[in-house]
Amino acid sequence: MQRTVRQKSLPLNDRKWARLVETAEAYARQKDAFLVEYAHIKYLHYLGDKRTLRDELVSASFASPFGLQARMWKLALEDALFTLERQWEAAIETARGLVARHEELTDEEKHYAFWLLYRPRKGGRDWKRIQSIFTGEDVTGEQVKLDGAGRRRVRNYLRRVLRRVLGRRPRVKKARSFVVDQQMYRVFFTEKRQYIAVSTLTPGERVVIPLAGAHAVEGNLRVVLLPDERAVEVHISCEPVVFPAGSEEAGIDLGVTEVFTDDTGRKYRAEYGEALQEMSDYILDKGRKRQKLWALYRRNLERDPARARRMRRHNLGLAKQRKRHRRLRRRCENEINRAFNEFLKARRPRVVAYEDLSHLQGKAKSKELARKISGWRRHIIKERREYKWFVFSVEDPGPVNAAYSSQTCPVCGWVDPQNRKGDIFECRECGFTADADQVAAMNLKARLHDEEITRYTPRSKVKEILLRRYSENSAV
Numbered sequence: 247m248q249r250t251v252r253q254k255s256l257p258l259n260d261r262k263w264a265r266l267v268e269t270a271e272a273y274a275r276q277k278d279a280f281l282v283e284y285a286h287i288k289y290l291h292y293l294g295d296k297r298t299l300r301d302e303l304v305s306a307s308f309a310s311p312f313g314l315q316a317r318m319w320k321l322a323l324e325d326a327l328f329t330l331e332r333q334w335e336a337a338i339e340t341a342r343g344l345v346a347r348h349e350e351l352t353d354e355e356k357h358y359a360f361w362l363l364y365r366p367r368k369g370g371r372d373w374k375r376i377q378s379i380f381t382g383e384d385v386t387g388e389q390v391k392l393d394g395a396g397r398r399r400v401r402n403y404l405r406r407v408l409r410r411v412l413g414r415r416p417r418v419k420k421a422r423s424f425v426v427d428q429q430m431y432r433v434f435f436t437e438k439r440q441y442i443a444v445s446t447l448t449p450g451e452r453v454v455i456p457l458a459g460a461h462a463v464e465g466n467l468r469v470v471l472l473p474d475e476r477a478v479e480v481h482i483s484c485e486p487v488v489f490p491a492g493s494e495e496a497g498i499d500l501g502v503t504e505v506f507t508d509d510t511g512r513k514y515r516a517e518y519g520e521a522l523q524e525m526s527d528y529i530l531d532k533g534r535k536r537q538k539l540w541a542l543y544r545r546n547l548e549r550d551p552a553r554a555r556r557m558r559r560h561n562l563g564l565a566k567q568r569k570r571h572r573r574l575r576r577r578c579e580n581e582i583n584r585a586f587n588e589f590l591k592a593r594r595p596r597v598v599a600y601e602d603l604s605h606l607q608g609k610a611k612s613k614e615l616a617r618k619i620s621g622w623r624r625h626i627i628k629e630r631r632e633y634k635w636f637v638f639s640v641e642d643p644g645p646v647n648a649a650y651s652s653q654t655c656p657v658c659g660w661v662d663p664q665n666r667k668g669d670i671f672e673c674r675e676c677g678f679t680a681d682a683d684q685v686a687a688m689n690l691k692a693r694l695h696d697e698e699i700t701r702y703t704p705r706s707k708v709k710e711i712l713l714r715r716y717s718e719n720s721a722v
């Protein structure tokens with residue numbers, strides 16, 4: 247697990263800029279070509295063995311049709327394979343959830359489906375199993391009890407699901423960056439400044455990039471173009487310092503005004519709500535304005551083409567918008583990052599109960615917007631959580647089931663939507679009162695040890711179990 251440090255350059259002159267753009271373009275086209283080629287199912291096993299594919303290409307004397315030097319096409323290949331792997335892993339994860347919640351599959355069918363989608367904790371996935379879902383090859387194992395016809399049914403089901411959740415295959419649309427390895431750059435300093443000289447398409451040639459700050463540079467670098475500023479950002483990966491594991495157990499409940507609340511009732515980053523609101527207002531407002539502008543543009547196209555062209559360039563351009571959007575995003579990301587830091591430093595937990603984010607809905611003003619923002623937010627929170635868990639050595643047994651966690655009394659067990667009134671939880675049975683988000687976090691924490699209510703227990707079953715427990719408790 248690595249962390250990325252970004253170092254900006256000073257604005258570059260025309261010659262340097264042109265060289266870097268040319269390199270990024272060639273890199274993007276090469277990566278895109280690899281993405282298209284190796285997206286095919288028959289190459290899937292290479293995702294578990296990226297080195298082999300590279301070696302095979304080398305021994306077939308592969309030369310980049312886009313003019314990349316040998317070291318660089320190898321990096322573009324690795325980049326493309328990682329992109330494909332990420333897409334597959336995300337799709338498989340979604341498919342696992344769908345299988346678990348699918349009520350018409352028998353236990354044996356589910357078992358076989360999980361076996362096909364299984365990823366061992368250590369070591370890579372067996373991509374042959376995934377491949378068999380698409381090729382129809384009857385792959386099976388000792389623990390699989392299902393007969394041949396049943397296995398075919400499961401593979402057919404998984405094929406449909408995976409096709410759907412994979413969606414469109416990834417492509418590189420814009421040439422925004424390229425990667426160099428340690429042999430392809432040199433770092434040097436003058437009294438005032440740090441410089442990086444990076445390879446381009448021409449062997450032996452290096453473009454000297456003056457950096458705005460200074461940072462230890464090691465390993466592979468990604469050079470990202472910033473066309474608005476005619477500068478680049480150098481992304482450096484570093485190994486983070488890892489803290490030893492703590493001893494406590496904790497629970498967190500995600501929110502929309504703060505990033506989350508923990509089981510002690512502490513709320514992390516109250517500034518988050520405003521940042522999130524600003525971002526959703528901006529996206530909504532921008533959408534409406536642009537729709538009006540496009541309508542105007544289309545009307546002008548016939549009446550006054552010169553004006554339409556000007557509009558296109560000045561009012562419908564994307565550069566400024568992207569910059570603003572990026573800034574708002576960064577602000578939200580920073581709040582999320584700080585929330586995790588503050589929480590982990592304050593609590594030093596050994597394990598943390600958190601909810602599955604796939605149902606996370608923002609209090610956004612439109613459905614479309616809610617979908618956009620919640621998808622983005624889910625991605626950031628997941629990415630940050632995984633990274634911070636790694637840094638603070640937090641155990642991760644996966645998300646817990648969040649059904650009824652905000653309606654259940656943590657003291658007497660009574661389940662009732664009436665228990666919650668806005669921000670306050672007050673049990674209608676025993677009168678226990680606390681902050682509503684804290685109660686949710688407490689309940690999530692308790693589910694860490696719940697053997698009956700697992701992540702995949704359907705919501706209706708959860709209610710049944712909770713009601714049964716309440717009546718058993720009150721009978722004593």
Ligand SMILES: [Zn+2]
Nearest residue numbers: 655658673676
């Ligand atoms: Zn109660």
